[in-house]
Amino acid sequence: MSFDPVDWPAFRRLAHRALDEACDDLAHIAEQPAWRAVPPDVKTAIAEPLPRRGELLDAVYERYRVTIAPYTVGNRHPRFFGWVHGAGTPAGMVAEMLAGALDINTGGREHAAVYLERRVIAWFAEIFGFPPESSGIVTSGSSLSNLIALLVARNAHDERIRRDGVSGRLTAYASREAHSSVARAFDIAGLGSASLRDVAVDTERRIAIDALVQAIAADRAAGYTPFFLCGTAGSAATGATDDLRALAAIAREEQLWFHVDGAFGALAQLSASERHRVAGIAQADSLAFDAHKWLHVPYDAGCVLVRDATLHRAAFAGDVPYLGRSERGTAAGDPWYYDFGPELSRGFRALKLWFTLKTIGLDALGAMIGAQCAIARAAGARIAMTPGLHLLAPVGLNIVVFRSEPPALASDEAALDAHNAELAIVLQEDGTAVLSTTRIDGRLALRMNIMNHRTTPEDVEQTIDAVVAAANAGGSARFPRV
Numbered sequence: 001m002s003f004d005p006v007d008w009p010a011f012r013r014l015a016h017r018a019l020d021e022a023c024d025d026l027a028h029i030a031e032q033p034a035w036r037a038v039p040p041d042v043k044t045a046i047a048e049p050l051p052r053r054g055e056l057l058d059a060v061y062e063r064y065r066v067t068i069a070p071y072t073v074g075n076r077h078p079r080f081f082g083w084v085h086g087a088g089t090p091a092g093m094v095a096e097m098l099a100g101a102l103d104i105n106t107g108g109r110e111h112a113a114v115y116l117e118r119r120v121i122a123w124f125a126e127i128f129g130f131p132p133e134s135s136g137i138v139t140s141g142s143s144l145s146n147l148i149a150l151l152v153a154r155n156a157h158d159e160r161i162r163r164d165g166v167s168g169r170l171t172a173y174a175s176r177e178a179h180s181s182v183a184r185a186f187d188i189a190g191l192g193s194a195s196l197r198d199v200a201v202d203t204e205r206r207i208a209i210d211a212l213v214q215a216i217a218a219d220r221a222a223g224y225t226p227f228f229l230c231g232t233a234g235s236a237a238t239g240a241t242d243d244l245r246a247l248a249a250i251a252r253e254e255q256l257w258f259h260v261d262g263a264f265g266a267l268a269q270l271s272a273s274e275r276h277r278v279a280g281i282a283q284a285d286s287l288a289f290d291a292h293k294w295l296h297v298p299y300d301a302g303c304v305l306v307r308d309a310t311l312h313r314a315a316f317a318g319d320v321p322y323l324g325r326s327e328r329g330t331a332a333g334d335p336w337y338y339d340f341g342p343e344l345s346r347g348f349r350a351l352k353l354w355f356t357l358k359t360i361g362l363d364a365l366g367a368m369i370g371a372q373c374a375i376a377r378a379a380g381a382r383i384a385m386t387p388g389l390h391l392l393a394p395v396g397l398n399i400v401v402f403r404s405e406p407p408a409l410a411s412d413e414a415a416l417d418a419h420n421a422e423l424a425i426v427l428q429e430d431g432t433a434v435l436s437t438t439r440i441d442g443r444l445a446l447r448m449n450i451m452n453h454r455t456t457p458e459d460v461e462q463t464i465d466a467v468v469a470a471a472n473a474g475g476s477a478r479f480p481r482v
């Protein structure tokens with residue numbers, strides 16, 4: 001009485017059909033709206049009672065096909081520019097399916113998946129100029145990577161903290177443009193989000209070095225113990241990248257752990273034209289970055305690298321009898337990933353990284369990143385020249401933040417905020433394009449993240465045209481699909 005199919009040929013037909021339809025969907029994604037709202041009746045249909053009795057796979061697949069598949073967030077679509085989203089790849093999709101078929105737990109033990117993950121980590125160490133003996137772990141994303149890095153740094157500062165908890169005088173530094181996951185890591189780690197000081201930024205929205213030096217000195221004078229400095233490579237709001245070389249020097253001088261949150265911006269390292277922006281990244285003690293953003297590995301996939309593998313392991317390893325290691329047999333394979341992060345059971349994310357990196361190749365990934373930054377700069381230049389549109393920050397990497405400023409609303413900041421918020425929603429609901437919004441110095445901005453490998457320069461042009469058309473229509477009227 002196993003849970004395997006009674007009728008394997010029928011299962012096989014359904015599985016092939018599901019894969020065929022997933023391929024069709026991807027191959028024709030550009031013909032779909034960029035986003036479709038989930039209709040109320042679909043929400044009702046999803047809210048089913050407990051499934052006491054099993055149904056046929058065909059019936060469950062049919063439910064998936066009509067209630068789930070059409071209503072995605074849209075990140076695979078070429079005119080999806082919201083937040084920071086990768087677009088996935090067909091090869092990554094195949095890897096996800098295979099990982100599911102193998103049903104592997106990579107928390108530890110002796111099996112090939114662990115060796116594959118080590119190889120992927122070693123590739124990234126090489127890409128970022130980390131020493132070959134540094135360590136790392138594939139994670140669910142930079143939120144977890146930032147947390148792991150902080151826990152390693154906390155333990156490196158004082159290894160008694162794992163047992164005794166935190167005493168409350170440790171301080172850390174990041175720019176006020178740093179991602180919310182950094183402050184959240186301090187909260188989760190019990191260090192308190194207030195111990196992470198928000199440092200001012202310069203006109204390029206990079207951490208202001210003099211303000212940073214002053215903040216450290218002020219904290220020391222007040223009896224605090226600075227221990228951690230977080231640089232940002234590619235801020236989520238505008239793509240700004242801190243001067244990582246300057247931060248590395250300050251961290252060395254002040255004896256701080258130097259972490260870089262490079263969720264997407266770190267991958268500028270792959271682009272010959274953009275690499276200079278992240279110069280100094282190789283000097284970090286730890287680096288968080290995502291594979292599900294600029295590498296387009298299907299969600300979820302992130303990574304953290306730690307220069308000192310011994311410190312990395314010391315932050316998580318424990319002596320648990322039933323997780324004991326052996327020289328031979330299934331319990332070999334030391335060290336286990338259990339020793340490098342908070343999870344024991346974890347899936348085989350490294351497989352989709354490996355499939356993606358190997359099938360696309362680093363050269364093409366880097367060329368794509370460079371091309372997207374060039375498209376973003378061109379979009380920024382066009383917006384700066386378009387009457388009624390205004391850039392709100394310099395184009396950092398691939399992100400353009402701007403707003404519509406109709407003369408009728410001139411200097412009414414509340415009305416301008418509402419107008420631009422409405423523009424983003426109108427374009428989304430219409431299915432034309434997805435822009436997200438952010439605030440730049442208090443002003444609501446439209447935000448265009450040009451990251452999708454399916455996006456063409458025409459998609460960007462047409463989206464700016466659509467913003468102008470919607471703004472001219474009053475920001476709330478419907479306008480034709482581009």
Ligand SMILES: *Cc1c(COP(=O)(O)O)cnc(C)c1O
Pocket residue numbers: 084140141142143144179181232233234235236261262263264290302
């Ligand atoms: C996306 C992002 C994060 C968080 O990463 P997740 O993969 O969403 O957990 C952290 N920092 C920056 C700069 C980001 O863009």
